[in-house]
Amino acid sequence: MKLNGQVAIITGCGGGIGRAIALHLAREGVNIVVNDIVQEAAADVAGEVEKLGVEALVSTASVTQREQVEEMVAQALEQWGRIDILVNNAGITRDGLLVRMTDEQWDAVLDINLKGAFICTRAVARPMMKARYGRIINIASVAGVMGNAGQANYSASKGGLIALTKATAKELAGRGINCNAVAPGFIETPMTEQLPPDVRESWMQLIPLRRAGTADDVAGVVVFLAGPQASYITGQVINIDGGMIM
Numbered sequence: 001m002k003l004n005g006q007v008a009i010i011t012g013c014g015g016g017i018g019r020a021i022a023l024h025l026a027r028e029g030v031n032i033v034v035n036d037i038v039q040e041a042a043a044d045v046a047g048e049v050e051k052l053g054v055e056a057l058v059s060t061a062s063v064t065q066r067e068q069v070e071e072m073v074a075q076a077l078e079q080w081g082r083i084d085i086l087v088n089n090a091g092i093t094r095d096g097l098l099v100r101m102t103d104e105q106w107d108a109v110l111d112i113n114l115k116g117a118f119i120c121t122r123a124v125a126r127p128m129m130k131a132r133y134g135r136i137i138n139i140a141s142v143a144g145v146m147g148n149a150g151q152a153n154y155s156a157s158k159g160g161l162i163a164l165t166k167a168t169a170k171e172l173a174g175r176g177i178n179c180n181a182v183a184p185g186f187i188e189t190p191m192t193e194q195l196p197p198d199v200r201e202s203w204m205q206l207i208p209l210r211r212a213g214t215a216d217d218v219a220g221v222v223v224f225l226a227g228p229q230a231s232y233i234t235g236q237v238i239n240i241d242g243g244m245i246m
């Protein structure tokens with residue numbers, strides 16, 4: 001239990017990759033703020049977290065709402081007096097070809113995936129700066145590194161998130177805060193299970209390791225970035241993609 005007694009906020013962790021991150025960090029002794037806009041999903045994950053012997057706090061704050069996020073941070077500080085780790089995981093897709101993409105599709109994705117991460121990072125920055133310690137880990141995507149047809153909005157949001165990671169890392173490094181991103185490739189979660197077989201197959205052709213990733217593949221790297229062995233790593237993007245980008 002390398003991180004015993006620490007506190008993590010994980011956004012959008014009612015399922016998929018975020019849930020796996022919550023459970024992996026809980027196994028390291030971290031108390032978890034289980035954030036998701038769906039109360040039932042968050043409560044289920046909080047129950048699983050508590051079974052691992054740590055405490056959980058359920059928050060249904062939307063990452064797009066500054067006041068709700070600030071309330072979530074205030075509740076965590078009231079309960080534990082510290083926030084060591086923020087994982088900006090909440091994200092959505094609203095795919096479509098560029099020429100047909102609506103303003104609404106663009107705005108929804110940028111609002112949650114990029115502005116939401118900014119709002120959460122700003123909200124935890126002050127307590128982390130005061131403590132002179134923090135780990136911020138952003139869940140980007142290979143789409144933000146190499147772009148993806150049909151995902152102009154999503155690719156732009158994740159590319160922006162990578163730039164936000166680097167700016168945050170530079171700005172907060174002097175206060176003992178590390179900020180890194182991971183860029184998952186094709187991971188089996190509710191987000192990808194809707195994809196038609198031909199689209200899945202075309203993704204598989206791009207993956208040298210010839211399999212989809214799992215939420216656990218991503219969570220393991222996030223735990224590493226949150227832990228003491230990653231203390232000299234900041235401003236980096238780690239691809240978790242079976243070799244898709246190299």
Ligand code: NAP
Nearest residue numbers: 012015016017037062063089090091141184186187189191
């Ligand atoms: P997921 O299961 O859909 O998880 C995303 C979670 O975020 C959902 O529970 C979602 O709730 C929640 N959420 C949506 N809007 C929110 C808001 N405003 N505030 C708080 N939470 C909100 O998808 P996932 O695959 O685990 O994705 C997790 C992250 O990994 C995302 O950032 C995604 O872009 C990234 N990623 C995924 C893959 C992949 O292959 N799966 C690859 C690269 C990157 P609802 O279910 O109600 O929308």
